[in-house]
Amino acid sequence: MRKLLLLGITVVWLSSCGNRTGFSQEDGDTLHLKYSTLLSIVRHDGYTEVNIRNPWKEGMLLHSYILVPKDGEIPEQLPHGSIIRTPVERAAVFTTVHCSLLNTLGHGGNIVAVADLKYIKIPFVQEQVRKGKIADCGNGMSPVVEKIMDVKPDIIMLSPFENSGGYGKLEDIDIPLVECAEYMESSPLARAEWMKFYGMLFGEEVQADSLFAVVDNNYQQLKSLARDAGEGRSVLIDKMVGSVWYVPGGKSTIGQMVQDAGGLYPWADDEHSGSLSLPFETVLEKGGSAEVWLYRYSSDHLQTYQELLSEYRGYRQLQPFADRTVYGCNVEKTLFYEESPFRPDWLLSDFIQILHPDKKPQSPLRYYQKLNE
Numbered sequence: 001m002r003k004l005l006l007l008g009i010t011v012v013w014l015s016s017c018g019n020r021t022g023f024s025q026e027d028g029d030t031l032h033l034k035y036s037t038l039l040s041i042v043r044h045d046g047y048t049e050v051n052i053r054n055p056w057k058e059g060m061l062l063h064s065y066i067l068v069p070k071d072g073e074i075p076e077q078l079p080h081g082s083i084i085r086t087p088v089e090r091a092a093v094f095t096t097v098h099c100s101l102l103n104t105l106g107h108g109g110n111i112v113a114v115a116d117l118k119y120i121k122i123p124f125v126q127e128q129v130r131k132g133k134i135a136d137c138g139n140g141m142s143p144v145v146e147k148i149m150d151v152k153p154d155i156i157m158l159s160p161f162e163n164s165g166g167y168g169k170l171e172d173i174d175i176p177l178v179e180c181a182e183y184m185e186s187s188p189l190a191r192a193e194w195m196k197f198y199g200m201l202f203g204e205e206v207q208a209d210s211l212f213a214v215v216d217n218n219y220q221q222l223k224s225l226a227r228d229a230g231e232g233r234s235v236l237i238d239k240m241v242g243s244v245w246y247v248p249g250g251k252s253t254i255g256q257m258v259q260d261a262g263g264l265y266p267w268a269d270d271e272h273s274g275s276l277s278l279p280f281e282t283v284l285e286k287g288g289s290a291e292v293w294l295y296r297y298s299s300d301h302l303q304t305y306q307e308l309l310s311e312y313r314g315y316r317q318l319q320p321f322a323d324r325t326v327y328g329c330n331v332e333k334t335l336f337y338e339e340s341p342f343r344p345d346w347l348l349s350d351f352i353q354i355l356h357p358d359k360k361p362q363s364p365l366r367y368y369q370k371l372n373e
Helices: 002-006 096-104 123-130 145-151 168-172 188-192 195-201 205-229 253-260 280-287 305-311 313-317 319-323 344-355
Strands: 039-044 047-053 060-069 082-086 091-093 111-114 155-158 177-179 235-237 244-248 275-278 292-297 326-330
Touching: 039 195, 047 195, 060 177, 082 195, 091 096, 096 111, 096 123, 096 195, 111 123, 111 145, 145 168, 188 205, 188 253, 188 344, 195 205, 205 253, 205 344, 235 253, 244 253, 244 280, 253 344, 275 280, 280 313, 292 319, 292 344, 305 313, 305 319, 305 326, 313 319
Parallel strands: 060 082, 091 111, 091 155, 155 177, 235 292, 292 326
Antiparallel strands: 039 047, 047 060, 244 275
């Protein structure tokens, strides 16, 4: 279920402003973003305007935010958008990755409510929930709105999904919904660059900029290392979930990362930035002869080949299964979901080591581990 919620996302909830077009940037100072194609940030006198492009509807906006400092007056004339007074002091956060980022920025204490607690493996958050200092609002798809209202958050941070019919009662409680759509960016660094926006929300713009500069520099150095290593191995990503295989699209952050690591990806020419829902037969035909297979799973122990085969007998037809070149990422034992979206440099290091086995590793594998017999 965790994989369905956190990996197999190919759709986006439409916000109330999802059909707007255009970007109000005149008479402002546009913030230069190196990689993001979905964010637009413009500073004006007394406020900052943040627009999020809808990645599924060309020329449309997913949401607009107007950030107004708490120590200033709200300007009389503002463009349309959700007004957020900054810095945010109280936040309801529905995703483990954003809880992790806030913790990294030193603002874990600003989290007052969470959803899908069982997926949040951050000790600080779990402890604060046990102490009653963070409210557990239940399922992120249908949270207990009354609990959210009781803790009075300034914002609600959540990931958007397409065709869900909206956010239900959350849209009626007059709390700005921050739609965290960075997972639909087409490159790992573009996704990570959203930390600048989140830093602005919590008054940590300088710290977020500094952290991103470190990530960017590390990533570029690793990318150069992979380029010098030459062509890497071909790779198959993830595995069956129910009756389908969610394959990262060629323009997804994972697809881009395989390319940056010098690997060969069967769906490299695909234009999707989300995932493709494919039957096993299609995956077998297109990617069954890959030299290595990387997938994520959830277990209290390192999975074996026999356990993998017990999940789906068809796996024995895959070349990397026969060659025993399968690497699993146990999301219960690693912080893959918590770290890798905003630290793609750490994940790229794993990819390079696995796809270039002759290259001397600079650091141990952080997320993936070769399967046991």
